[in-house]
């Protein structure tokens with residue numbers, strides 16, 4: 001039974017028969033997806049297949065036309081989930097571009113969710129917690145006092161991660177985290193996500209077009225096509241899946257290059 005309390009035994013995310021449409025345009029029809037606790041799931045699909053719409057629905061940022069969504073065992077579409085902010089308190093999100101407040105310093109940005117969800121926390125404690133998350137995200141102490149415009153693109157993403165981790169979430173959502181980073185910066189960012197996921201026991205829902213990210217850090221990959229999740233499985237299984245988009249994506253030139261460069265299992 002689904003209730004408005006976190007269920008430690010439930011899957012991190014369970015989506016059933018999801019329908020999302022904009023007017024006549026049906027983006028998802030009977031979409032099913034289960035995300036396990038503690039995994040990094042990569043969500044891929046062609047442009048416009050509804051990866052961001054799926055993430056927004058799971059986060060409660062849009063109401064789907066049909067279906068069920070449970071997050072950490074909580075019915076995400078229920079009034080109770082909305083009223084308590086339970087899911088928001090247990091999830092962190094890095095939107096495309098970081099979405100930091102441009103007029104606030106990095107430390108102030110990271111403090112925003114802390115102040116919002118725990119208004120009684122003393123300011124010193126809020127600041128110390130924000131600085132801890134900033135250091136965990138691989139930024140130096142000095143970054144805390146800077147405005148987003150004073151940071152490089154990679155540093156802004158790290159600041160976004162620090163903010164996403166502010167509330168010690170069980171679940172982290174990342175929308176194209178390596179987009180716009182050079183290959184070395186992207187590899188370092190992948191490494192940061194893997195390190196944080198292992199250290200904090202996070203479940204990570206990661207939308208990406210980056211094949212290197214899939215091969216280096218994802219435990220499973222979910223492919224969106226034809227308005228649903230075609231397959232959600234470890235990469236070797238997904239690579240074999242008989243669908244034109246999957247074959248082109250994984251066995252085209254870029255897919256072959258990423259496979260050749262993938263880390264060998266220890």
Ligand SMILES: Nc1ncnc2c1ncn2[C@@H]1O[C@H](COP(=O)(O)OP(=O)(O)OP(=O)(O)O)[C@@H](O)[C@H]1O
Pocket residue numbers: 022027045046047048049050051052053054
């Ligand atoms: N608010 C909206 N109003 C109308 N249509 C929308 C809205 N949001 C998304 N869509 C449409 O839904 C479809 C899926 O969009 P979405 O952004 O989820 O795709 P995506 O898979 O994340 O694409 P990309 O890889 O290009 O980021 C697109 O056709 C888009 O135009």
